[in-house]
Amino acid sequence: MNEYGESVVWLAFNYLKDKNKAEDVAQDVFVTCYTKLDTYKGDASLKSWILRITANKCKDILKSWSYKNITFAQNILDTFKRKEPTPEMELMGSEENNELAKNLLALPVKYREVLFLHYFEELKIHEISVLLKVKENSVKTRLRRARMLLKEMYEGSEEDGRKA
Structure with missing residues (x-):
């Protein structure tokens, strides 16, 4: 434990x-x-x-x-709109990390789980495949799509920042 x-x-x-x-x-x-x-x-x-x-x-x-x-969507939005940081937000640290956390939580579960297991738990593709009971190619595809979705989220937020 x-x-x-x-x-x-x-x-x-x-x-x-x-x-x-x-x-x-x-x-x-x-x-x-x-x-x-x-x-x-x-x-x-x-x-x-x-x-x-x-x-x-x-x-x-x-x-x-x-x-x-x-419905937890409202609770999540409330968490990110709070003035005082929650323990999770303090753990995440800087504003960039907060944006990353917000974007990660916005991803569908199948993408979020592979990103978490690969980058935060440092599991190999094969280990993730065994853990989730999916093919290794599926894990690779989910990782690639998750990265693309995150990239799109960041590009979208940068464009919103420039327009404001």
Whole structure:
């Protein structure tokens, strides 16, 4: 838990966009890991196994009826419009990082998850492929499309800044 706790919370946050729910998922993940440790086969690294459990739990929440009927978009906008920084914003740091975080959270989940796993968790394409149960070429394609979407978001914000 000490070694992978932060990674689990960040991955859950990237899926759910809610710090409290991410922390709840992290607790649930480690309880599951403790109870299911005997099922760990060692095919992948322990980190990959834990992150797979995290991703699956987050996907279950996103599919649930209760989650689909609660709108978080307004909460996210409120978070970015706040005058005082939230803990997540302080962690992100400078204005550029805040813009990056905002743009990352605006991406669809399938792009956000591969960016997070590749750049923040420093997993290799193969490890991400195993973790998400998709082909390596799909991971590469999602990474490329995610980078293109981020680039378009930045170019769009620069043009808006020039017009203002």
